[in-house]
Amino acid sequence: MNSKERVIAALEHSPVDRLPLGFFAVDHDTVSKVLGRETYLRAKAKSQIALWEGLRDEVAQSWRQDAIEFYRKIDLIDIIPVHAMASSVLPPADYEPQKPEQIAEDTWSDSAGRIYRYSSQPEDITCIEDT
Secondary structure, eight states, X not given: OOHXXXXXHHHTTOOOSSOXXXXXXXXXXXXXXXXXXXXXXXXXXHHHHHHHTTOHHHHXXXXXXXXXXXXXXXXXXXXXXXHHHSSSOOOOTTOOOOXXXXXXXXXXXXXXXXXXXXXXXXXXXXXXXXX
């Protein structure tokens, strides 16, 4: 029984070879360990900084290829939450970022005066001051 058949059978309350397995998302630290290399996949702050640095195509490639490789390697997930695995919405291919100025180790300021700060707990960069 493949994943699609397993999920459909379970939804129809029919017998399955095993319960379908799925989860919401897997963060970059786990994905990196499984792949044996760093990834932008679900690495929110790392992806944001890469986008600011004009590395949009590299981020897009990592999000696509690393997700596919990760799920193939673990080979036990029946329900893959594609929408949850990206770090955020990917800008269009012609995206030209206005890179904010780094004003401290974990803080940036953009041309509009907004202040962004990295927070280690969610491993994300958020706007902390919007003028």
